[in-house]
Amino acid sequence: NAGVTQTPKFRVLKTGQSMTLLCAQDMNHEYMYWYRQDPGMGLRLIHYSVGEGTTAKGEVPDGYNVSRLKKQNFLLGLESAAPSQTSVYFCASSYRTSGSYEQYFGPGTRLTVT
């Protein structure tokens, strides 16, 4: 099992460019999440999904869009990148079971917007 994988690992964008980050999990998890981590800020939830075809906003959703067309994939899109979106992005997944909160994280994507 690969667990949670993220593509790409690194990316440099210019302001205004767009890109899509791909997250894939092979654990048959219902829930998937996108976080960003900034120095001194911990992990902040951008968007999440409780199942195929459903998405919802997290704490910091502005400037991002997501899609969950397949259960195993969760895409994060930046339509017009801004320097404030320079960050490390983590995808995570978890079971949909009451009392089970453990989330499994991918290795991260480091994005720089110049």
Place this chain on the structure above:
Amino acid sequence: DQQVKQNSPSLSVQEGRISILNCDYTNSMFDYFLWYKKYPAEGPTFLISISSIKDKNEDGRFTVFLNKSAKHLSLHIVPSQPGDSAVYFCAAGFWDYGGSQGNLIFGKGTKLSVKP
């Protein structure tokens, strides 16, 4: 408003001694607490958790204590090893959250350095 707070950005401990990482929370609805460990250039990995119905949970060298009345939890690592040097995140969640079941709120992290 931070619901989960880790007030110590960093902690330095000698190898073999005890490391104590602290976490405070404000939302009394949290019913599950987790600690994650993160090495540079890697994703966070789950370390240990505790349900609000317990006050202690042990897993090898790692013990988490929960004081609900004080809204405080701590992670004890005994004995500390150089390989424990990492950033530790405290996280909390509750299940019946208006559809956001399973969402976690993370603290800002504490960087632990264990010196040989």
